[in-house]
Amino acid sequence: GKDAKQTRSYSISSSALERSSLSISVKRIANGAGSSFVHSLKAGDMVTAFAPSGSFTDVEIDNANKVFVAGGIGITPLLSMIKT
Numbered sequence: 001g002k003d004a005k006q007t008r009s010y011s012i013s014s015s016a017l018e019r020s021s022l023s024i025s026v027k028r029i030a031n032g033a034g035s036s037f038v039h040s041l042k043a044g045d046m047v048t049a050f051a052p053s054g055s056f057t058d059v060e061i062d063n064a065n066k067v068f069v070a071g072g073i074g075i076t077p078l079l080s081m082i083k084t
Contacts, residue, residue: 010024010038011024011076011080012052012080013025013076014080015080015083015084016081016084017083018083024038025076026039068081
């Protein structure tokens with residue numbers, strides 16, 4: 001039903017160096033419960049969130065030049081790495 005608990009996964013798109021705020025990227029999906037909810041939020045609204053999960057990381061971010069190639073929703077983790 002409408003009040004059923006739902007889990008959604010989104011990507012962090014802010015720099016790992018910026019600790020005072022967190023940006024996520026959420027693509028709006030027509031009639032999508034999660035994306036419609038996120039896009040309806042206003043400054044000051046409270047939500048429950050869980051720590052990041054997954055393993056798409058770059059552990060040597062400072063040690064080499066990088067070329068990032070992505071398309072579609074796969075670009076959001078790269079945005080965070082590029083900003084960092």
